[in-house]
Amino acid sequence: MKYIIGHQNPDTDTICSALVYEDYLTQKGEEVKAYALGHLNNETKFVFEKFGVKAPDHVHEIPKNSEIILLDHNEETHSIHNINELDIIEIIDHHRVKIETDKPIKIHIEPLGSSCSIIAKKYLEAGLPNSPILSKENASLLLAGIISDTLYFRSPTTTQEDKDIAEKLNEIAQIENLEKFSLEMFNAKSDLGDIEVEELIRLDYKVYDFKGTKDFGFGLMETTTKDYGFNRKDEIITKLKEIKEKDNLQGAYFMIIDILKEEFYILCADKEDSELFTELFNPQNQNGILFINNLISRKKQIIPVFQNHFEK
Numbered sequence: 001m002k003y004i005i006g007h008q009n010p011d012t013d014t015i016c017s018a019l020v021y022e023d024y025l026t027q028k029g030e031e032v033k034a035y036a037l038g039h040l041n042n043e044t045k046f047v048f049e050k051f052g053v054k055a056p057d058h059v060h061e062i063p064k065n066s067e068i069i070l071l072d073h074n075e076e077t078h079s080i081h082n083i084n085e086l087d088i089i090e091i092i093d094h095h096r097v098k099i100e101t102d103k104p105i106k107i108h109i110e111p112l113g114s115s116c117s118i119i120a121k122k123y124l125e126a127g128l129p130n131s132p133i134l135s136k137e138n139a140s141l142l143l144a145g146i147i148s149d150t151l152y153f154r155s156p157t158t159t160q161e162d163k164d165i166a167e168k169l170n171e172i173a174q175i176e177n178l179e180k181f182s183l184e185m186f187n188a189k190s191d192l193g194d195i196e197v198e199e200l201i202r203l204d205y206k207v208y209d210f211k212g213t214k215d216f217g218f219g220l221m222e223t224t225t226k227d228y229g230f231n232r233k234d235e236i237i238t239k240l241k242e243i244k245e246k247d248n249l250q251g252a253y254f255m256i257i258d259i260l261k262e263e264f265y266i267l268c269a270d271k272e273d274s275e276l277f278t279e280l281f282n283p284q285n286q287n288g289i290l291f292i293n294n295l296i297s298r299k300k301q302i303i304p305v306f307q308n309h310f311e312k
């Protein structure tokens with residue numbers, strides 16, 4: 001049996017692309033199963049409830065030497081902890097490439113807005129007799145993944161192809177008002193209740209290292225209610241300091257992105273991190289919260305600037 005896994009701290013794109021790819025390969029006669037590397041966030045839970053689909057099970061441990069397919073990630077630090085004992089046979093992704101393998105493998109990486117777009121292409125471009133068929137439920141899940149990752153086509157990671165694919169998917173999914181659906185998703189994601197501060201930081205958290213640096217941690221909250229993050233500013237900063245120390249990081253940040261207003265706010269663990277960010281982005285400082293207008297993508301607008309700074 002082959003395993004399909006998305007990245008840690010899973011989001012809607014990683015879960016839906018993995019699950020629908022399981023269907024695609026199963027229809028092709030392969031024995032595969034998709035798993036989640038962590039608990040689903042509230043947006044993803046909302047999507048699965050809405051379409052009445054069972055979400056993939058959570059996996060903590062994959063047996064040594066198992067064959068795995070990585071969905072929506074390719075960096076070891078974003079994957080399962082024992083990735084080095086596993087046999088990666090395929091990667092489908094839309095992030096920067098940072099992997100080394102010991103043998104040739106299947107890789108499908110494209111600069112599209114979501115991994116769900118890539119999976120959708122596999123169905124939509126097939127068109128041969130016996131090609132896998134995309135069900136209404138799966139078209140809905142793929143559409144949700146695209147909407148989530150592109151923030152309903154607002155993110156600069158969005159391409160015309162993502163929009164075209166979404167339109168074709170909705171011919172099958174038949175979601176009446178896509179914009180309303182996207183709002184429901186974003187509101188579900190923003191509804192965090194009294195979640196513990198460390199869980200909040202790690203909800204959509206990724207570490208990146210650059211040439212010659214230790215890891216940097218970047219937590220991300222995409223929200224329609226940014227005040228929720230602002231109100232917890234002090235405890236978030238205190239926890240960032242702790243995480244920086246505990247995880248031996250070079251820097252620790254927590255970004256708050258107002259999806260609808262397309263505003264970017266960032267909290268920094270300490271003065272050193274704040275100075276670096278200020279040097280790189282020249283943000284406004286609003287009471288210790290750094291602010292940039294019209295910036296909404298960690299992947300396309302934040303990480304590459306850090307990478308250029310350290311590697312060029």
Ligand SMILES: [Mn+2]
Pocket residue numbers: 013014072094113114115149
């Ligand atoms: Mn993605």
